[in-house]
Amino acid sequence: MSEESERSPNPGAPGTSRRDFLTQIGGGACAVAGVGSLVVTLDYLKPKVLFEPPTVFRAGSAVDYPEGTVRFNREQRAYVIGGGGGVFALSAVCTHLGCITRYLSDEKAIACPCHGSRFDLEGNVVHGPAPRPLPWLEVTADAAGNLVVDSSIIIPHGKVTRA
Amino acid sequence: MADWLRGSAVYRSIVRHGTADTNRNRSLVIFENLFLHVHPVKVREKTLRFSHTYWLGGVTLVSSLVLIATGILLMFYYHPSVPQAYRDMKELNYVVDNGLFLRNLHRWAAHLMVFGAFLHMLRVFYHRAYRPPRQFNWVVGIILLILTLFLSYTGYLLPWDQLAFWGVSVGTNMAKEAPLVGEGIRFLLLGGNVVSENALLRFYVLHCVVLPVALLLFLSVHIWRIRKDGGVQGPPSDVDDPRPEESA
Amino acid sequence: MSPSPELHVVESTDPLAVPRRVALVRPDTRPTVRRGDERYVMTFPHLIVREVILFQAVVIALSLAAIVFDAPLEGIANPIETPNPAKAPWYFLGLQELLHYFPPIVAGVLLPGLVVLLLAVIPYARINLTAGPLWASGGKRTALALAAVTAALFALFAVFGCWPIAVPTLLTAAAMFAARGGARGGRLRRALAQVTLPEWIMTWFVVIATLLTVIGTFFRGPGWAFVWPWSGAI
Incomplete structure (x- = not known):
């Protein structure tokens, strides 16, 4: 007991000397401050307002899309396609590494110029390195048949919008 | 004229030793100079041979010096904003005197630096110059290689032409595939979800400030440790050869 | 030169030992150490x-x-028009070529990460410090292990259709086998016989990296399809 009280003058914390205790407090404070400033800096680096293009766009009327029509909207990077008894929209951004795909009208296929991925008109991967099919985007139609596409909302494959 | 200059009080205050015609003064050249004193006063004669190092580290260092000089000059005409960045490229190419030359020099020196660093790494590997006590300097070298690649990559976006935009788009989409942190890292790097003006500004700051400073820091450690570890290390036969020298 | 006295040399196998030179100066010579590199x-x-x-x-x-x-300076950046093909700087074209064969997580994250990690640990891995010539110990087991690893790697890369890696793997292994017992062969085989395992692996890596970069730079055209460099499609 006497030996231990010699090493630890603080009887409340047996085995810890005052010096060890203060070292731990100091070290802990430095660690907290370090982690805290790192987190705050990372947060600072994260932009809060982005001036990126809007994700909602009009795609005309449903009667413009008879079976087999493919229209490519450049600004929105999306295909609006008539098929399956209605209209659906596909993202034109390759799921591989984000290149913009092209529609090859004579081959009825969508091809990526960067690494040679190919998709059919429903977005399924035919071959190439793309890991996933092209996502389907939400298409809504009002009573008059005007179509609105929201490229930020991804819907399950095969969900065709009928006007 | 030269003698008068050497004798002047101002010259004597800067260079404290006489002409380098004695070994004493030649030593003073090295250790009284901030920039030369990473060298020892004497070096092993063998390390001067071409086949000892092929001077590959030196080539890489010189190209980095060329890059710093030309890079600073290019910065005087460059605005990291869309579409001004691209217009500045056109201005450098067609309007500014020697602008095209400086831009070319910067581009080819960058290629040479990447190539030289890679060859230097191979040379050190095949000469087994990474062995103790040089282990840590090899690791510093790998860090320098990665920094060089990042420098070159961030610089690739700055002209804001099609080549730059799509090269960087593809590259940063690769980062997205890293599990858990990939998306976050890409967002921080680009300052957004797509390669945009934010990304251009961030790459500019990385390319002109953050990465060069990091490179210079590690470069200093790298060169300092060459000296501390006993000078450049040539082929394995340099140290390991157990046979006695036969020629007298 | 008079004959040297009998000496027994015991070589240390400890790679971490700092080498030290000891000079034996015979009485009939001047007491100077005549190693060129000590000048x-x-x-x-x-x-x-x-x-x-x-x-x-x-x-x-x-x-x-x-x-x-x-x-080079192309047209101003246009987020809606992907050039065909879109190529990265040359030192990343090997990586881009890999992306053609493997899923992005493998080619973009796993393989480069692995390469950097393996490069960084080279001086700390014992094999790099101690390795002698690959076939120094005759090597029936070495031959078996080499054949097995080669077959496994070849099968792995062949499954992905990645011939620019699979074929050099076979060629490197062939060169390694050619080095076996090369100590009595011609100049080239004698040199090959001295190569250590880490050096073979690095050579394999360099050959693949170079090949992938060359293919990505010169042999890839629109849609990342194979083209001949002189067909002018780049």
Whole structure:
């Protein structure tokens, strides 16, 4: 007991000397401050307002899309396609590494110029390195048949919008 | 004229030793100079041979010096904003005197630096110059290689032409595939979800400030440790050869 | 030269030991150690002059290149129009070529990460410090292991259709087998017989990296399809 009280003058914390205790407090404070400033800096680096293009766009009327029509909207990077008894929209951004795909009208296929991925008109991967099919985007139609596409909302494959 | 200059009080205050015609003064050249004193006063004669190092580290260092000089000059005409960045490229190419030359020099020196660093790494590997006590300097070298690649990559976006935009788009989409942190890292790097003006500004700051400073820091450690570890290390036969020298 | 006295040399196998030179000076010679590499010269002028020459040579070469070849500049960046093909800088084209064969997580994250990690640990891995010539110990087991690893790697890369890696793997293994017992062969085989396992692996890596980069740079056209460099499609 006497030996231990010699090493630890603080009887409340047996085995810890005052010096060890203060070292731990100091070290802990430095660690907290370090982690805290790192987190705050990372947060600072994260932009809060982005001036990126809007994700909602009009795609005309449903009667413009008879079976087999493919229209490519450049600004929105999306295909609006008539098929399956209605209209659906596909993202034109390759799921591989984000290149913009092209529609090859004579081959009825969508091809990526960067690494040679190919998709059919429903977005399924035919071959190439793309890991996933092209996502389907939400298409809504009002009573008059005007179509609105929201490229930020991804819907399950095969969900065709009928006007 | 030269003698008068050497004798002047101002010259004597800067260079404290006489002409380098004695070994004493030649030593003073090295250790009284901030920039030369990473060298020892004497070096092993063998390390001067071409086949000892092929001077590959030196080539890489010189190209980095060329890059710093030309890079600073290019910065005087460059605005990291869309579409001004691209217009500045056109201005450098067609309007500014020697602008095209400086831009070319910067581009080819960058290629040479990447190539030289890679060859230097191979040379050190095949000469087994990474062995103790040089282990840590090899690791510093790998860090320098990665920094060089990042420098070159961030610089690739700055002209804001099609080549730059799509090269960087593809590259940063690769980062997205890293599990858990990939998306976050890409967002921080680009300052957004797509390669945009934010990304251009961030790459500019990385390319002109953050990465060069990091490179210079590690470069200093790298060169300092060459000296501390006993000078450049040539082929394995340099140290390991157990046979006695036969020629007298 | 008079015959040397009998000496027994015991070689240390400890790679971490710092080498130390011991000179045996026979009484009939002058007491100077005559190893060429122990000669020292003054840094100034011998080294400094060479450094200045190197600096000048590199700057002159780069200036000539900058006068003759112009840095590329294409049209202004256009987020809606992907050029076909979209190529990264040349030192990343090996990686881009890999992306053609493997899923992005493998080619973009796993393989480069692995390469950097393996490069960084080279001086700490014992095999790099101790390895002798690959076939030094005759090596029936070495041959078996080598054959098994080669077959496994070849099968792995062949499954992904990645021939630019699969074929060099076979060729490297063939060269490794050719080095077996090469100590009594011609000059080339004698040199091959001295190569250690880490050196073989690095050579394998360099051959693959070079091949992938060359293919990505010169042999890839629109849609990342294979083209001949002289077909002008780049």
